[in-house]
Amino acid sequence: MFCIQKEDVKLELEVVEVNSLFIHEKILPHMVEKLTWEFSNLADLENPIIIEQNGIILDGNHRAYVFRELKFKYIPVCRIDYFHKNTKLRYWFRLLSNVKEMKLIEDIARGMGAVFKEVRDRESLKRNLDHDRYSFGVQQGQTFALIRFGGNKVHDAVSAYEMVERVQEKLVQKGAKIDYIPCQHVYDEAFCKALKEKEVIIWTPQITKEMVIWAAREQKVFAPKTTRHLIPARPLNVNIPTQWFKENVSLEEINKRFSSFLKQKEIKQLAPGQVIDGRYYQEELFVFLDKKKEPVSGTQRGKK
Amino acid sequence: MSEKDKIISLSATGIDTPGLVSKITNRIYELGGNIIDVEENCRRGLFSIFLIIDFSGSEHHMEQVEKALTVLGDETGLKTIFGAYEEAEIRYPARKERHIATILGEDKPGIIAKVSAFFHAYNINIETCKMIARGKFFSMEMGIDTGRILIQPGLSRDKTIEKMKSELKELCRDLNQSVVIQSEDVYRKGKKLVVFDVESTLIQESSIKSFLEKVCDQIRPADTKLSAVDNAGDSVHALIENARLLKGMPIADFEKFSSALELNPGALELIGILKSMGFKIALLSSGFNFFIRKIFEEAGVDYAFSNTLKTDDKGLITGELEEPVITSDKKQEILEFIMRVENLQPDQVIAVGDGSIRSHFIKNVGLSIAFKPDEKSIETDGVLSSDQIINMLYCLGMPKAELDKYLKTTHSQSPTQV
Numbered sequence: 001m002f003c004i005q006k007e008d009v010k011l012e013l014e015v016v017e018v019n020s021l022f023i024h025e026k027i028l029p030h031m032v033e034k035l036t037w038e039f040s041n042l043a044d045l046e047n048p049i050i051i052e053q054n055g056i057i058l059d060g061n062h063r064a065y066v067f068r069e070l071k072f073k074y075i076p077v078c079r080i081d082y083f084h085k086n087t088k089l090r091y092w093f094r095l096l097s098n099v100k101e102m103k104l105i106e107d108i109a110r111g112m113g114a115v116f117k118e119v120r121d122r123e124s125l126k127r128n129l130d131h132d133r134y135s136f137g138v139q140q141g142q143t144f145a146l147i148r149f150g151g152n153k154v155h156d157a158v159s160a161y162e163m164v165e166r167v168q169e170k171l172v173q174k175g176a177k178i179d180y181i182p183c184q185h186v187y188d189e190a191f192c193k194a195l196k197e198k199e200v201i202i203w204t205p206q207i208t209k210e211m212v213i214w215a216a217r218e219q220k221v222f223a224p225k226t227t228r229h230l231i232p233a234r235p236l237n238v239n240i241p242t243q244w245f246k247e248n249v250s251l252e253e254i255n256k257r258f259s260s261f262l263k264q265k266e267i268k269q270l271a272p273g274q275v276i277d278g279r280y281y282q283e284e285l286f287v288f289l290d291k292k293k294e295p296v297s298g299t300q301r302g303k304k
Numbered sequence: 305m306s307e308k309d310k311i312i313s314l315s316a317t318g319i320d321t322p323g324l325v326s327k328i329t330n331r332i333y334e335l336g337g338n339i340i341d342v343e344e345n346c347r348r349g350l351f352s353i354f355l356i357i358d359f360s361g362s363e364h365h366m367e368q369v370e371k372a373l374t375v376l377g378d379e380t381g382l383k384t385i386f387g388a389y390e391e392a393e394i395r396y397p398a399r400k401e402r403h404i405a406t407i408l409g410e411d412k413p414g415i416i417a418k419v420s421a422f423f424h425a426y427n428i429n430i431e432t433c434k435m436i437a438r439g440k441f442f443s444m445e446m447g448i449d450t451g452r453i454l455i456q457p458g459l460s461r462d463k464t465i466e467k468m469k470s471e472l473k474e475l476c477r478d479l480n481q482s483v484v485i486q487s488e489d490v491y492r493k494g495k496k497l498v499v500f501d502v503e504s505t506l507i508q509e510s511s512i513k514s515f516l517e518k519v520c521d522q523i524r525p526a527d528t529k530l531s532a533v534d535n536a537g538d539s540v541h542a543l544i545e546n547a548r549l550l551k552g553m554p555i556a557d558f559e560k561f562s563s564a565l566e567l568n569p570g571a572l573e574l575i576g577i578l579k580s581m582g583f584k585i586a587l588l589s590s591g592f593n594f595f596i597r598k599i600f601e602e603a604g605v606d607y608a609f610s611n612t613l614k615t616d617d618k619g620l621i622t623g624e625l626e627e628p629v630i631t632s633d634k635k636q637e638i639l640e641f642i643m644r645v646e647n648l649q650p651d652q653v654i655a656v657g658d659g660s661i662r663s664h665f666i667k668n669v670g671l672s673i674a675f676k677p678d679e680k681s682i683e684t685d686g687v688l689s690s691d692q693i694i695n696m697l698y699c700l701g702m703p704k705a706e707l708d709k710y711l712k713t714t715h716s717q718s719p720t721q722v
Contacts, residue, residue: 085617189560237645268641271626273593273612275600276645284626289644
């Protein structure tokens, strides 16, 4: 195992069997298509997937799924401490455009048997969602509402998200378009001000880490784009050859190879808040680089 | 022309109309001539062509060729001049050292005359000269050959060229013009990455100090006014001191107010155009990252490095910075890091700073541009003295018409008011 440790942050990099991992979210077909094309053409795996101690995938569900589909036996992972204070569980909210009025959502929700209750403001909605983890909210302009299904339909975190999906699907059938936004956007005044009249935000259920672990152990799968994990640190630019995973080698052998591959690299540590290759990273980064080639000296050049 | 003069030069000028090149080249072909060199230009409705033609394989007498070419002039309405071309008599310079000088600024009479006289005094040959923009704003690109430069007493060839570049910048400063001079092979080599030293180019350093003070005024009671430290020296001390001053304040407030921070005019448009031209964009800053994030979110860049304030669980600033802290020394390291990730050589990089040593943190880049430098600035390939940073696009050879087209698509104003 290759270990990076800085203060109380520990990243454990190793290769594990793909089948030992838990995918906790449903897979999006277009993502699968893109990754399948890449990995079947043996594109490097840029970064190990991020998992917690029990093998639950926190970042990399699609990559693991495609590795499994392509019959690759192993996959490189970076194991982190899920209960570290800087490992945070956030959510993807849904931004729906082309929704004429809140009444439409109310009718859909009531039609599906839910309780639809308007609440005073954003803070009130947040309080309600913190208190009742299986309900979800909607926001259009300055109107906020809470949607709650009965125990026959929603009895755990997974079914709570399933109902969000179903409401969403009905809205899409009525012409709405869907986008996913990080949950903290609803506290960004500039973002909220820029919302258009026919745009609606669905505040997804505020589930907990324990619920994620429970669902994975029960082999229950959340809707796509449920969790958004913020992690304390991340390895980057590792570029592992996928060719390795087509070879018939033992786990021990491939781990030795992976470890020695990583040892040959130089690691550059970067503070949180940097942009690399067009993506903003909120976490600390450990970027792997090929070691600089030393110029060959005159005396060495002639040696055989 | 006699029968032994089988190679001739032909130049033709006149009003441009479609089909001129076709008529000329077909007539040459009919006469059995082989074109061995050609340059054709159309400017403002006028046409010019210069050809070297070899008639040694032609069955026609040179007298007939001469007549036919005269008739061609009458037919096309072009004024033609031809003469014998004796290659042996043409003295080629011992070496060619091509440079591209781009001069830009407010138009006024005498700029070309003064610049060309300057080159003449150095025995530098102006091989090409073209106007990229004309109107109130002026931009000209000159292709010069320094192969026969007059070596200055006591100086080597390289030092003479350095002296010439430095004097050209002085001349252009006197003419109130910006200038960029770069070796042609580097100019032609595809650049891949444009790196901006943020505080000196995209935002004004002084505005960061006043921004911090303004935001603090809104957050804290009036009797605890904050006086931010000017980070002009990029010092670790100033950074740490400013971080300490912000202790206890909510980071979200700074993020919220960061939209009030003004960027230099044309900064976002410049990034947008460079991206559409295929450049990767990197922003390096020793400021706090909420400024950089604003640019990243609005313009989208490939790399952005800045300092992050540490916060506690409640989102309050602790007064410390996340390690490693980015100072001017670190910027060089980070640029080298980006080049390694992108697999680039220094000559594929364009560095834009303010001409100070701290903002031009890497040597031997493909093109270094100083935006509004002060007098103590270091030697860079170019100097942009106008307020419009977007004018750096002219130094990449972008004609005004194309720039206007790009700006039209982004609904922005023309940057040509200098």
